[in-house]
Amino acid sequence: DTGVSQNPRHKITKRGQNVTFRCDPISEHNRLYWYRQTLGQGPEFLTYFQNEAQLEKSRLLSDRFSAERPKGSFSTLEIQRTEQGDSAMYLCASSYGAGWTQETQYFGPGTRLLVL
Amino acid sequence: AQKITQTQPGMFVQEKEAVTLDCTYDTSDPSYGLFWYKQPSSGEMIFLIYQGSYDQQNATEGRYSLNFQKARKSANLVISASQLGDSAMYFCAMRGGGSGGGADGLTFGKGTHLIIQP
Numbered sequence: 266d267t268g269v270s271q272n273p274r275h276k277i278t279k280r281g282q283n284v285t286f287r288c289d290p291i292s293e294h295n296r297l298y299w300y301r302q303t304l305g306q307g308p309e310f311l312t313y314f315q316n317e318a319q320l321e322k323s324r325l326l327s328d329r330f331s332a333e334r335p336k337g338s339f340s341t342l343e344i345q346r347t348e349q350g351d352s353a354m355y356l357c358a359s360s361y362g363a364g365w366t367q368e369t370q371y372f373g374p375g376t377r378l379l380v381l
Numbered sequence: 382a383q384k385i386t387q388t389q390p391g392m393f394v395q396e397k398e399a400v401t402l403d404c405t406y407d408t409s410d411p412s413y414g415l416f417w418y419k420q421p422s423s424g425e426m427i428f429l430i431y432q433g434s435y436d437q438q439n440a441t442e443g444r445y446s447l448n449f450q451k452a453r454k455s456a457n458l459v460i461s462a463s464q465l466g467d468s469a470m471y472f473c474a475m476r477g478g479g480s481g482g483g484a485d486g487l488t489f490g491k492g493t494h495l496i497i498q499p
Contacts, residue, residue: 298486307385307472308426310486321485354424366414366476367433370487372426 267291269373271357277379278347285343286376290359297340298370299332300356301325308356314340347380354378383408385473385490393496394463401448402458402493404473413477415456416487417447420470432456434477468497 270289278284290297296315300308311330312322316337326332329347334340344351354375362368384407394400406415417429432440432447440447448457460467474487 296485300486305491307474307489307491308487310488313485323486356426358426366412367431368414368476369416369428369431371428372418374423374425377424 269357269359269371271355271373271376273376274374275377275379277381279381280347280349282347283343283345284347284378285341286355286357286378287339287341288357288359288373289339290357291361291371294359294361294371295337296360296362296368296370297334298358298360299340299342300358302354302356302375303352311342344378347378349380352378352380383410383413383475383477383488385475385488387473387490387493389493390491391494391496393498396465396497396499397462400460400463400467400495402460402471402473402495404456404458404490406454406456406473406475408475408477410477413475415447415449416474416476417445417456417458418472418474418489419467420472420492422469426472429471430458463497465497465499468495470494 272287298313299311302308314334329345332342356375358370358372360368360370386405413434415432418426430442430445432449444461446459470492472492474489
């Protein structure tokens with residue numbers, strides 16, 4: 266299977282702890298996106314990378330969130346000092362292109378985070 | 382700002398019937414793309430179909446077709462001959478310029494929960 270993969274699939278943590286999620290995109294894709302999805306809502310855009318450069322961040326991405334994509338391959342999303350409001354599904358997607366409207370983003374299975 | 386509205390929180394449909402899922406959108410950008418994704422209970426978003434704002438014909442992909450009415454700003458998904466495996470959440474999404482979700486991030490609606498009954 267050469268789709269987008271995410272690890273871990275589930276994470277339970279206590280409030281105040283730091284967590285890190287990993288996303289491995291489809292190998293030839295140069296763009297990688299992070300989204301957050303809360304219960305009963307559609308995914309909300311957080312940030313994206315073109316190769317190793319982080320080109321855009323949503324205002325939803327507070328300073329407790331940081332994302333990296335070293336060498337333009339896999340990406341990590343870290344949440345510091347987690348809060349109960351961070352409980353959500355974190356989705357990663359990848360695409361190949363240069364910003365065209367028809368670029369299709371392919372999603373991974375997501376990481377479900379529960380903050381106790 | 383970009384906005385996607387899906388007005389049907391849930392739908393029950395008999396197996397083998399056709400179903401239409403509604404989606405209206407709002408954007409000030411003349412160039413944009415509209416996407417439909419399916420999300421089963423497992424959580425993964427599965428791409429179904431794409432329609433570009435300048436496309437002259439409605440998009441089709443197997444049993445999926447998109448009823449694109451640009452003047453009304455609607456992009457309804459039509460599933461023909463529904464199957465039990467079609468039961469899932471369905472999300473309409475848009476990509477284009479403008480604010481809200483970022484120029485390159487997708488803006489999603491709240492989704493429609495489709496249940497196919499035998």
